[in-house]
Amino acid sequence: CVLCGRTDDCPEKYGEKSTYLEYNLTVHYYCLLMSSGIWQRGQEDEGIYGFLITDIRKEVNRAAKLKCNICKKKGASIGCVAPKCKRSYHFPCGVQKECIFQFMEDFRSYCWEHKPVQKFSVKGSREPSQCIICLELVEQLPLYSVLKSPCCKNAWFHRECLQYHALSAGVFFFRCSVCNNKDKFQKEMLRMGIHIPEKDASWELEENAYQELLQCYQHCDIRRCLCKKGRDYNEPDSKWEIKRCQCCGSRGTHLACSSMKSWEQNWECVECRSIFAKSGNYSKQQKRSLATSEKTGGTTCLLEEPSPKCPRPSSGSQHSFLLQSPKIMCQSNVTPCSRLEFPASNRMTMSLSPLMANRSLSMRKKHLSQQRREVSNILKELKLQVNTKTTRLNINTKNIWKSALKGFRQRNFSPTNAIEIKFTGCRNRLTTDTSEGSKHRFFKLLMLNLENSSLFEGSSLKNLTLDSQALKENLYFEAGRMMAVSLVHGGPSLGFFSKTLFDCLVYGPENVKPALEDVADVGVAQTIKMIKYASSLSSLQSAVHDCYEFLAAAGCLRPVTSLCDKNMLVNDILTFHVIKRIISPLESFRQGLKTLGVLEKMHLHPDAFSSIFCHEPETLSAETLCDLFTIHCSSDVNKVEGADFWMGYLQDVESGESVVTLEDILLFATGCSFLPPIGFDPEPTVKFLHIRYPVGNRLRNCLELPLTKTYEQFKKKMEFTIRNTLKVERE
Numbered sequence: 001c002v003l004c005g006r007t008d009d010c011p012e013k014y015g016e017k018s019t020y021l022e023y024n025l026t027v028h029y030y031c032l033l034m035s036s037g038i039w040q041r042g043q044e045d046e047g048i049y050g051f052l053i054t055d056i057r058k059e060v061n062r063a064a065k066l067k068c069n070i071c072k073k074k075g076a077s078i079g080c081v082a083p084k085c086k087r088s089y090h091f092p093c094g095v096q097k098e099c100i101f102q103f104m105e106d107f108r109s110y111c112w113e114h115k116p117v118q119k120f121s122v123k124g125s126r127e128p129s130q131c132i133i134c135l136e137l138v139e140q141l142p143l144y145s146v147l148k149s150p151c152c153k154n155a156w157f158h159r160e161c162l163q164y165h166a167l168s169a170g171v172f173f174f175r176c177s178v179c180n181n182k183d184k185f186q187k188e189m190l191r192m193g194i195h196i197p198e199k200d201a202s203w204e205l206e207e208n209a210y211q212e213l214l215q216c217y218q219h220c221d222i223r224r225c226l227c228k229k230g231r232d233y234n235e236p237d238s239k240w241e242i243k244r245c246q247c248c249g250s251r252g253t254h255l256a257c258s259s260m261k262s263w264e265q266n267w268e269c270v271e272c273r274s275i276f277a278k279s280g281n282y283s284k285q286q287k288r289s290l291a292t293s294e295k296t297g298g299t300t301c302l303l304e305e306p307s308p309k310c311p312r313p314s315s316g317s318q319h320s321f322l323l324q325s326p327k328i329m330c331q332s333n334v335t336p337c338s339r340l341e342f343p344a345s346n347r348m349t350m351s352l353s354p355l356m357a358n359r360s361l362s363m364r365k366k367h368l369s370q371q372r373r374e375v376s377n378i379l380k381e382l383k384l385q386v387n388t389k390t391t392r393l394n395i396n397t398k399n400i401w402k403s404a405l406k407g408f409r410q411r412n413f414s415p416t417n418a419i420e421i422k423f424t425g426c427r428n429r430l431t432t433d434t435s436e437g438s439k440h441r442f443f444k445l446l447m448l449n450l451e452n453s454s455l456f457e458g459s460s461l462k463n464l465t466l467d468s469q470a471l472k473e474n475l476y477f478e479a480g481r482m483m484a485v486s487l488v489h490g491g492p493s494l495g496f497f498s499k500t501l502f503d504c505l506v507y508g509p510e511n512v513k514p515a516l517e518d519v520a521d522v523g524v525a526q527t528i529k530m531i532k533y534a535s536s537l538s539s540l541q542s543a544v545h546d547c548y549e550f551l552a553a554a555g556c557l558r559p560v561t562s563l564c565d566k567n568m569l570v571n572d573i574l575t576f577h578v579i580k581r582i583i584s585p586l587e588s589f590r591q592g593l594k595t596l597g598v599l600e601k602m603h604l605h606p607d608a609f610s611s612i613f614c615h616e617p618e619t620l621s622a623e624t625l626c627d628l629f630t631i632h633c634s635s636d637v638n639k640v641e642g643a644d645f646w647m648g649y650l651q652d653v654e655s656g657e658s659v660v661t662l663e664d665i666l667l668f669a670t671g672c673s674f675l676p677p678i679g680f681d682p683e684p685t686v687k688f689l690h691i692r693y694p695v696g697n698r699l700r701n702c703l704e705l706p707l708t709k710t711y712e713q714f715k716k717k718m719e720f721t722i723r724n725t726l727k728v729e730r731e
Helices: 029-034 053-063 091-096 159-173 183-191 270-277 282-296 318-324 326-331 354-385 400-408 435-451 468-472 475-488 499-507 522-532 537-546 548-553 565-593 595-604 606-613 622-628 639-654 662-670 711-730
Strands: 017-020 025-028 146-148 156-158 242-244 252-254 390-396 418-424 630-633 685-689 695-697 702-706
Touching: 025 029, 025 053, 029 091, 146 159, 156 159, 159 183, 354 475, 354 595, 354 606, 390 400, 400 435, 400 475, 418 435, 435 475, 435 662, 468 475, 468 565, 475 565, 475 595, 499 565, 499 595, 499 606, 522 537, 522 565, 537 548, 537 565, 565 595, 595 606, 622 639, 622 662, 630 639, 639 662, 639 702, 639 711, 662 695, 662 702, 662 711, 702 711
Parallel strands: 390 418, 630 685, 685 702
Antiparallel strands: 017 025, 146 156, 242 252, 695 702
């Protein structure tokens, strides 16, 4: 080494020893770092570790004039930083003499006389303790070779053991082995001369280190296996697909060997089923399941999926539709008692006079409008983060979700960049479409795609589902991020969140009580109703017995001794199925919604944001469009007459006396067929000009209308232009 003159190659003591033939230099890494007269003036890829070659040679020349106070040889490049101390030494000599080298900040060095010392308490035992790492005895004395944890009262280490541990763990995993404290522990160890490299842990860098954990059990353990290709044969999405025990995961079966249907996701092996079936163990099993769900956030293998006795609803089932949509049930005069008779005391009807109902509806609409105006101002504030740099997303109209996911995951995508959409997969490109129009259309299609995706379940108001594949691919996070970006960049209202899902996002799942309407699975809903509406203790016990497998898997199985136990049981089932079961997807979704600060604003203004998450978007009306567009006129134009024609035409369109719709008018003028929660920028305007036909200036959100002598001429020109323009665009 050109700095210390030694040939030792000991990375643990002196750092990596490297030889650079092009510079004719050999140097220890620690010798270079601790030398007093050199600094990193270059980039990481310049010179040696950022030290310029000219600077290294100057340091070698400077050190050649200094004698080491330990070995008495020239070349001592390291000096003690204590005031008035003139000692100089080589790095290996300093290690041998028990000097302290601090690998942080200015890389200070202290000689054997001025080095920092840990302060030990005078009280207490002076008997030898065990080193936490090597478990050998260590003296509880202020020695160079002994270090004490600053965060634990009786945690002692050998210096050498700690240094090896730091080199292996790196800055991300080096922490107290007793209490897991990181900040305080690392600060003290750096002060005492332990080098903590800025790298990942060595066990994380080892290739295929956790490969065995990724192996799934693939073997049919049924006594009489029916598969001709053997017990290890597995063909996904067929009757020869192997399902593992939902409880232990160490037993398996072919679907055909256990007479399981393709939609049945769960199966329990004989051993696990016998444990559940033993009398007297139900309460213990319940406690174990609840404890497990609390530790893991409710996402254990035991609790992930419904029981095979509770089939998933088919898409064409009318009963499924009615169960999932209680509002439509009431409107259709269909009662849910057609298959289960419920007590009359549980049914209640209430009617309001038409005057009271209209007044209540008007108040609700007014309140929603106020909340939406508040959201608009909040989103405009968040949009200030968006800069002028543009990111282009190429969106395939035949697969919106896949191309959007690819665009959001590309390296140069940033939520704070302006977004430009280019649609592909179309026969013709529209020269009349603006970038804003394409963006509005993209976000509308994307939100519709998300609403109907497998990430959500329910009919009109939806909750999150538990999709293990989507969780593995981090799709819940991406969905949350897309929704946040859509709201800030001018996308539509969502309007399909259930109150339970919204409250979980805003107030936390532990503070939310779900309702029966939140259960989308027909079988689970029917099970809950059987328990909820049991009229006697015997019928309640019979209902619990019939679904004991499901209750055990949900951690809700308990002895039922009185009829009032059913209420607690129903609440536990609802909490598990609606909330605990989807804790992991919910947390991932929350992280995505934090994009651009949307979730933070939801916490501060929950009532305002519920208007765009939980309520259907505001329907267009003549009054809404009239308020939305500001009328501008030149001095030579009769503003009153033009405004009369405009408002009269909007009323005709609303009443159905026109071939166009209010959405068509908005799309013609702004390129957007809905009212974005953030509003329009710039705000829409109407201008009356001396022109032959209406013009929609989408760059300025301006609707330029012709001046006509009669209303009939105005209406005819409006319908002709808007209908034919949009027809060409759609084609």
